Structures are given as structure tokens and as C-alpha cells.
Amino acid sequence: MDEFPSSKYQRGKIFAKTGLKVGKNYAAHYLKTLTGRKSEKADVDRRTAEQVFGEFTNLRGTALKMAQTLSIDQGFLPEEFSEVMTQAQYKVPPINRSLVRSIIRRELGKYPEQIFDEFDAQAMAAASIGQVHKGRLKNGQPVAVKIQYPGVRDTISTDIALAGSLFKKFVSNGAHLDDYIEEIKSTLLKETDYIAEGQSINRFHERFASGDIITPEWIPGLSTERVLTMTFIEGVHLSDFLDKTPSQEERNHYGQILWNFFHHQIKDRKEIHADTHPGNFIFTPEGKLGVVDFGCVKSFPQEFFINYLRLLPTHLQQDEEEIIRLYKELDVLKDEPDSNKSEKAIYEFCKNYGYTFALPYIEDEFNFGDEEYKQILAGYTKSAPIFNGPRGSKHFIFTTRVHLGLYHFLMKLKATVQTKQSREIVEDILSMFP
Template structure:
């Protein structure tokens, strides 16, 4: 492919006539041309601005950081520099002090931790945007995890949303379209900061997914409130710890297969989707199961959106341009006709190529996520949207994309090769059930 196709659907015709290798080369060529644009022009300005916002939001803690993550990480709504800076919120929030922890537990559970528990570790094992986690032992001797919400987090959602909206509107086009994204974030945050709701979700996932392949904690209801959540503690290795011991390729593949299968098993059951595919939320248990440990962000996607989202896979694999365009219209990706509007044509071509790249793992029966060429393609498309900083697409993309890209990034860090035929069948069966 020495020449870049110029007519409006020439590239799609190439997809329809050729296999994976040509499609991959096409997508790579498109990306190379895309990167020829002046992508560094505002980088320094955006980075400095993002650092300033992150610094202020870290002081605020709570939902301000969650809002920034939701809008910036892998979504393309904000400049890429925001994504890189806001990712720090997963790791860089300092824990609150011990005396405040004791007073929160006293207020919420009626007694101080040393009275309620056989033991309670005042050093947090994790601290993030909404709360921090401590280990403890019940009087029965069972080890548990106790998640404690930062004071006033739920009360700051509305004000934080207003602050974030006023800041981010400076960088986002079509500001009138931004409100529905903020409404989606607000509704999700209100559930994510209700630990009773999360506890009930933990129990549902425990009943559905505690099998010979997956393990989830149990909710300890009597030691939980809306702001304190106690659950059974899962022992195991997180991704970083797993990789530090230099596992074999077979071990990497087995770990990767488990998280790949968990994602698609959720699609098969079609109820709820764990929407925070961050490495810190998954571990490999001592008996070789996939442990899932955080259920604050779990989504029930509307059937109408979810089926259209799933349909993106077979339509891209089949290179069916008419069906792809129809889906893009329904999902709000296009705002005009790419045949007559040059802006929409540019956006359509980008999404078409990115969609094909995204569908590549399903093309054959196995896929190697450790392939550095594929990692570079995914990274290139997420960082080089030709029409950036614009609110486009159904609001539910905020979390569906977060789930799917999070899965890919996990597997790429792991360097796993996974079997994908069964998962492709699951997607097709789920679509078929809905269409019938």
C-alpha cells in the first residue's frame, strides 16, 4: 500500500476484499498519515494546565478526581495531556490520618475500630479518589478489607461537577453537548459513593461469578454503612506483583485468558458490567482464580445502546460500510453525512480504521496482545483523533470504552496470548438473542 486511497470509500472496499494483513497495513498507514498533523502544537500549554487542575483536584480529593478521570482517560474528550496527568489520581492521593479514620468508623459503626475488630491496621493498603482501604480481622478471625469514604465526598458531587464543567468547557468543542456526559458521570458517582449499593452489587457478583475460574469477595453487611464498606479479603497477586516475579509465558497467557473470559462472561449474562478495568481491581488468587475486588463502578447499559455497541464488532470484521455508517449514526458518532461533509468524512474514516484495529483480536481464534506493533497501533489511535476535544457519541461510551480499552491495556501490559473464538461466539449469540 504505497499510495493512500483518496476516494470516500476506497479504503473500505479494500477491507472488503482482503484479509487481516492488508487491513492491518491499511490501518497502520492511515495512522501514520494522521500523525503527520501538528499534534504537538499545544502540548506544553495543555500539560501545564492539566498539572494545575490535578494539583487543585488532589486537594479537593473525592469526586473531582473521578470526574477528571472519566472525561480524560482514553475518551478523547480532552487533550491527551490531561489523560496522562489525571492517571496520577489512581496512585497519588495521600491517605487521610489515623485519628480521622477512627472517628469515621466510630460515627458510622458505633464504636472505635479496636472495639469492633479483633485487629485493625491503621495504615491504608490503598488510597484513591473517593476512599481508602484498610485490612482488619473480625472477632471470628476472618481477614477483611474495610473501605472508608473520605468525609463529605457525596456532598461535594454537585459542586465538583460544576467546577469541572467550568474548567473543561474551555477545552471541549460543542459545549452544549457536554451536559449529558456530566449527567451520566453524576448518576454513576452517586451510586459509586453509596457503599450499601456497592455491597449489594458485591453479593450479586459473588452469586453469579464465584466459580472454579473467578472469585469475588463477600459483603459483610453488619460492618457496613453508606460510607464504610467491609468485605472478605482476597489474597493474591496484582498485575505488577505478578510481572515482578518474571512468570512464564504460559502463566501470562493463563492470567490473561481469565480476565478476557470474565469480560465476555458478563456479556453473555447481559445484566451488569464491571466498568472499572483497572489493574488494581483484579488479582490472581493463590489457587489460580481471577479475583475481582472493587465493585463501585458497575454499569447497567441500556439494551438499545449495548446491542449497537456489540454490533460494532461483526460489522467491522465484515467490513460492511453501510451497516457501520448506520451504527455510527445511531450511536451519535456522526453528526452529518460523510459523503457530503468533509469534516464528517474525516471523522468516519478515523473511526472506521480505529474500529477495525479494535476488532482485530476477534479476527482469528487466538490473538497476541504482547505484539508491540499492536500496542503501538492502539496507543496511536487513542492519542491521535483527528477531531479532538469534542463531545461525540452516546454518553454510555464514557464507560463502555473505559471497560474495553482497560481490558486491552491490561492484556498488553501482561503480554498475553488469548483464545478469542468462544468470546466472538458469545458476542454473536448475545446480538442474535436481542434481534430475535
């Protein structure tokens, strides 16, 4: 693709076109139901999602990133929409080579061939905010260079407003998503600041570089807010790793590293890498797990964080009185479930889903390759009761993204992990907050 539509007029026109397609699809579906003709809602959702993805691919940036965030197993959007939008991690067309050269020239002062000993003009990966190129410094150091699409940051406010209006068409009863959208907006603003990401890279490198996790090192002298240069990590992504038919021992090895990485972040009670997507992890030849993207790093308010952790033992103990209290604290429940039929349905669903979600912690090890568990977990998403609007604190957007992302990664890996230490980590933290 040659250009990025950055003007308010260009982007508004594409949003309007997308909204028209969405409206026409659902209007046609409704008309068919009135006339008795068959029209499967799932088919309509998938066709509409594919059209939305096609248009948002042209937009890239905030629109595509927001769609990814809202569609990753949050229960806000139809499953068919979520499945299609996962393509945003892999199938976004890169900007052309001449534009890449001009961006580097503008940001770093020279063309890539003058800065690097080698620079591959063909992007290794292209996603919603930017694309990554492999290069080599004059001293021989391999590097990854992330280039932000021009104008992305300037489009955020406009895109958020337009995309928010569009996504409300997918949510039952036109629910208000303002708090959730504002949370995504603030996260996106930080994600488009590559200096902030470079600083996050440094902090995570200091925390984890001595163990089984390997992170890149930031190169500040070749970075700006829109170009990020870091050391390159050799290895393969999950799909390529699985193509080599690894042994169960290898699957368990990497699965344990990822599981420990997640829980060590909880133990630190500092920042959390909030994008547990397979594209952000590298399986290295040395048996380490590389973490290569730090655009989405989150810190959570202490009260929310502790209550979120309390959900784990509370569900395992099936303490219904405490579960109800926590659900109210976390804004999952609006009223007493015993006196409100709709709240009762939400409570029963969340309680059973929460117990299922906590199962990996009940014994000292858990097999994420268990197909029955995978089907049960997926079944909850499909059978979720219709809410009058999104439920729960806005912080669930990213805690759920991280935690479910971890489970889905491990299920694809079919790894068996030791969970005793992680359960003890949660217990130790909660003991400090009686």
C-alpha cells in the first residue's frame, strides 16, 4: 500500500462507508427474519466483520488497533467479528519502500543506507500502528527497526470517536462504551510514543534479562517518537515453532517460561506486558523465550489489582458471599442477584466462568492441551448472557487480554505447566492485604 490516509476527511469518509455497509447488512438480515426467510446471524456477523476489516486495513492505526482490543475475547462483540479481526496482527499490507526511506530520513536525519550497514526495505511484519524491518549496524549488531505509519498519532482522537460510534452497532442495546473507549485511547496514545516504548524495553530488560526471558535492548541514538531501533532477537514465532513438530518436553519448557513470566510480573506488582499475543514472542535457539514488543505496558490501580487477584482463591473456594462482594466492587454486578433476574443470570455465568478460569491453579500442574478444557472455556464466550452494556471495571479490558491471551497461547502450545509456585505467589500477595 502506498499511502496512509491521515486527513480527517479521508478517514471520516472510510468510516462512513464502513458504517453504511454494517447498517445494510443488519437491515437485510432483519428484513429476512420478518419475511420468514432464513438468514443466519453468524453468517451476517462474519461477512460484516470481513468488510469492516477490509476498510480498517486501509485505515490502519487507531481504528484497527481498537478493533483488535475490543475483539480479543472480551465478550463485547460477536465471536465471528473477533476471529476475523485477529488478522490485524498478520495481514496488514506494509507501506511502500520509498515512504519507508523518507520516514527514516525525516526522523533520523539520513536515509537508511547511510545509517545502517544493511537494511531490508521489505518489512518483516506489518500491523496496525507500524511495521518492522531488519537491519545491521555499522558495528555488525543485528537490529529491528520499527517504523510508525505517518499520521497515526494525529488520527487517534478522530478515529476513537468514529470507531466508537460504529462499534456500538455491534453491542446489544447500544451500550455506552465511553469509559472503555477512553481507556483504549489513553493506552493507544502511549503505544504510539516509541520513546516511551524504548524506556519500557529498558525497564523489562533490567527485570528479566538474567533468566529464561530475553528482551531486546533499546538503541536511543537511532530512535525517535516514530522510529524505534532495538537489538534483534533470533528465533521463530509460535506458528513456525509448531510446524517443526516439537516434542512435548519442548512445549512444556517454553510454556513454563511464559507462565512464569506472567506470574513474576504479578509478584513484582509493577508494570505488566499487556499484549500476550503469539506475534510478540520468539522461541530462540538457546531455549529462551524472547519478548519483542513493549508498546502496550500497563500498571493497574492497587485496589483493582488486589480484587482481581482475590477472584482466584474466592472462585476455587466457591465462597458465594465473597464472590458477590467482589463482583460488586469490580462493577460486574449492579444489584443483588437473588432479587434481580437479569443480575442472577450474569452472576451465575460469571461465577461458573470464573471457576473454570481458575482451574489451572487448583492442582500443582495443569495440562493446557486438554481439548475438553479448551472447549469448555470457548463455550462460555458463545453462551454469555446478553448484558445491557459492558460489565466490570474498564481495567478488565487489559487484564482479560493478558490472562486469556496467556491461556490461548498455552492451549496452542499444548503445554503442561507447573502451577504450584504461581498459586503461592498470589497467596503471598493477598496475605499482605487482609
